[in-house]
Amino acid sequence: MKILFASDSFKGSLSSKRVAQLLEEAAHRVFPEAETEKVLVADGGEGTMDTVVEELHGTYREIPVKGPLGEEQRAVYGILPGKKAVIEMAQASGLSLVPEALRNPRKTTSYGTGMLIADAMDQGIRDILIGIGGSATNDGGMGAMSALGIRFLDQNGRRLDGCGEDLGKVWSVDVSGMHPAVKETSFTVMSDVKNPLLGKDGATYTFGEQKGASEEDLKLLETGMAQYAEIAEKEMGKHTAAQAGAGAAGGLGFALLTFLDAKLKSGIETVLDIVEFDEKLKGTDLVITGEGRMDWQSSFGKVPSGVGNRCKKAGIPAAAVAGGLLEGYETIYDEGICTVMTTISGTMDLKEAMERSEELYLDAACRLFQAISIGMKMK
Template sequence: MPSLLFASDSFKGSISSTRASELLSLVAHDEWAQVDLRSVAVADGGEGTVEALVNALGGELVHVMVKNPCGADIQASYGLLPNGGAIIEMAAASGLPLLSTNQRDPRFTSTFGTGQLIADALDRGVTDISLAIGGSATNDGGMGAMRALGARFLDADERELAGRGKDLIRVRSIDLSGMDERVSQVHFHVMCDVDNPLVGPQGASCVFGPQKGADEVVVAELEKGMKSYSSVLAKTFGIDVSGDPGAGAAGGLGAAARLFLGADMVSGIEYVLDLVHFDELLEGVDVCITGEGHADGQSVRGKVISGVARRCNRHGVPCVALVGSMDSSATILLEHGVSALVPTVIECGSVEEAMRYAEQNYILAAKRIFSLLKIGTQLT
């Protein structure tokens, strides 16, 4: 009797991590009269991380009214975990998809709503907070989130700033006297899969600013502001983290989380796999099926597929990646523990069609995988 483990990321906008496992289970039972199936929801710190961990660990979702990146009231959610911890996706409150195209300008966006989610978790007495900081619409150096927790960012006349991207250049001092004292009693983790520094050609403004609506002129303005802001941070905390890997994540929230919250930076996928005890789930497994919406050369850098494949490789378990789409650069995954790559879409068509038929295509791809696995078991 074959033993299979399903551990897929979500296919953004179409299939959740949990639903992927459900579909794989349906097809597996069609192929084998007897089969040992195990499944776990996983994510890498991006979209779907809260849902994956709440489902995997038996937590609960909490819904809170917060400010979106432009200051409008919205309802956002985060997860409370059974161990007294919380998992927060900053994209739920400060994410790019929350804004229309004409609202996307990192000079005018803030992470304040993310800070509100943290404050709510503190109100509920959590002792451990994990921040998944992918998908932000912001480039405020984390000022907004820290303002929501009591920090004040002052200009040359000691007037408090709103803490948006355009305010970076105006910060002259930081008042920490009103910072929420409970922060020091909580262990913070920042789940991050990028290693960009705070400033410079590979920094927050230059690399991610254009993705958030900034043109060349705005990028230059933000970079100048971030350099000025980083010097104020260094003066305030007595340490310069501007060149640290991950400091530039989420428009500088990575740097702020480390300095203001004492957070440690962790690989999102490695952290999630440890939380769900993935290595234990691999024991006795014949094949693991993982996947994500799109695979390319960047998938080897902290994404679900590469993280799962590495763990499988250590345990001698073949790992098959079932992906929504892929390009030729994705074949590098075959050098990093992935045994086979199978895309769901096999005909040319529009993205809209692929999304419309996502589950149907996923099931067909699963059938192709399991039919080949059956041949393999018969040969051996």
């Protein structure tokens, strides 16, 4: 029997790699003769870069960048075999980089993310994957595009810095100085956000408040975003503001689609393709996946649904181990997952569950394999 392990990390307690190690230990306790294989996966959000770099034995490159508030800091991106790069926006422009008291999307910029992209192209890389979760920005991607040489000008011809409050000042766009390698480079954006750029379901009104925007800020940002988008679309001859995913990462999705001709793909599907998951399924009898918390969202672009659907297509049973189950988790059964085992084995608070994560996970994995063993003995 061959068992494949492909679980997401349990945020704050267990990495994808450690989960796979615990699954391997549990499997061999119950099935000593089983063949096991581990594959590290993630859904395109924070942590995806580390997962992909480790799985593919890539390397890291660290460079100085501008942070969300324009401060000097350092950020890393991954370099993969085949001259590919994987970039996480959160490394340079993430919400976690801004102290809570200073969070204000009128002031934050995605400039540092553009610096990472530019550096990758300077290294000769022409295939770039960009994860755009966890952003601190609502600048429509102006900052990132400015770092790539695009000039956003006000009505007096002065160059704008590219933060949220600059959106409404954009009068024209000059792309003549755009990094020359852009035209030679393939950009893939990893995101499962389906929001358009504008409107009640757009970047500003959906995500602005959690980034520190007040009601007044939201109105200013939305008005500015509409002006910026109209001018950008006219300059590039495109209509991308209404496209699903344009509103991701405070509008960075819009900028990548509009100026870089990026392709927007599901994060988990992109990662599964990168790690050649379908190839690893060949000869596999059982797959174990999971995540820290399973609810209705698990069926939409998360690791268990991505893995489960690939297994379903291949006719291979898949089971999941999760830290906890919340409302709507059972929808995962429509995504190729046959059963879910929880790590919580008694009354405890989150703090205790996190502190005992390894012990609880190993116990849950053993219970899962023992249940499978019973099923195999039934006549």
